[in-house]
Amino acid sequence: MQRVNFVLAVSIGMIGSVLGLTPAQIKALRAAPSSVHDLALVVHDHRWKALFEDVLQHAQAEQRAELEARQASFGQSPAGRQATARQAEAHLAIASLGALESALSLEASWRLLHLMLGGDVSAIGCLGDLLLNGEGLGHGGSARLHDEVQTRELSRFLAAQDVERLLRAQDMPQWQGSDHENDLREEVRRHFSRLCDYVRAMADKGNGLMVLVD
Numbered sequence: 001m002q003r004v005n006f007v008l009a010v011s012i013g014m015i016g017s018v019l020g021l022t023p024a025q026i027k028a029l030r031a032a033p034s035s036v037h038d039l040a041l042v043v044h045d046h047r048w049k050a051l052f053e054d055v056l057q058h059a060q061a062e063q064r065a066e067l068e069a070r071q072a073s074f075g076q077s078p079a080g081r082q083a084t085a086r087q088a089e090a091h092l093a094i095a096s097l098g099a100l101e102s103a104l105s106l107e108a109s110w111r112l113l114h115l116m117l118g119g120d121v122s123a124i125g126c127l128g129d130l131l132l133n134g135e136g137l138g139h140g141g142s143a144r145l146h147d148e149v150q151t152r153e154l155s156r157f158l159a160a161q162d163v164e165r166l167l168r169a170q171d172m173p174q175w176q177g178s179d180h181e182n183d184l185r186e187e188v189r190r191h192f193s194r195l196c197d198y199v200r201a202m203a204d205k206g207n208g209l210m211v212l213v214d
Helices: 023-031 035-058 061-076 080-091 110-116 148-159 164-170 183-202
Strands: 006-012 015-021 104-107 142-147 209-213
Touching: 015 209, 023 035, 023 110, 035 080, 035 142, 035 209, 061 080, 061 148, 104 183, 110 183, 142 148, 148 183, 148 209, 164 183
Parallel strands: 006 209
Antiparallel strands: 006 015, 015 104, 142 209
């Protein structure tokens, strides 16, 4: 039997992430598409906790104590308890999937990356649309899956791109005239490089790619 792995890219709100999945995991998700939403919540939970830990590590002692106190207070509130309970349900729902790969977060740059690669946020159909197209899988039809062949093609497509040329060639009204234009361009450069590396690594493993945009 041919070995096929997959990758899941999840976007919570405007936050995009990429997650590797084993053949058994993708088979389970295809059998129960509703669990894709639980997986998205778990990825979001992991991302939030990693961000919070990073903030704590770089905060001054007084600020760190204040942040921890606020987080503890929220955890005891009705909204905090509800959020904790929902996260626990999501973790339990996907426990049978086993250990998950570490996710690659594209933050909110997924949209600019998509546009820079020649995609159209209102249309799909070309390699440049790698962040929006693919086979639908659960979660209201917004989960999009690329198989291992398509992922190899996407990896080659990304490897052939010159990010500086793309930045010069594409009209980016989202950042032109912005006081933070240089920062935005540097953010796209950084996330583009990370995306290339991750997709290449997954392609090398025979993985596929799945995208979820909410």
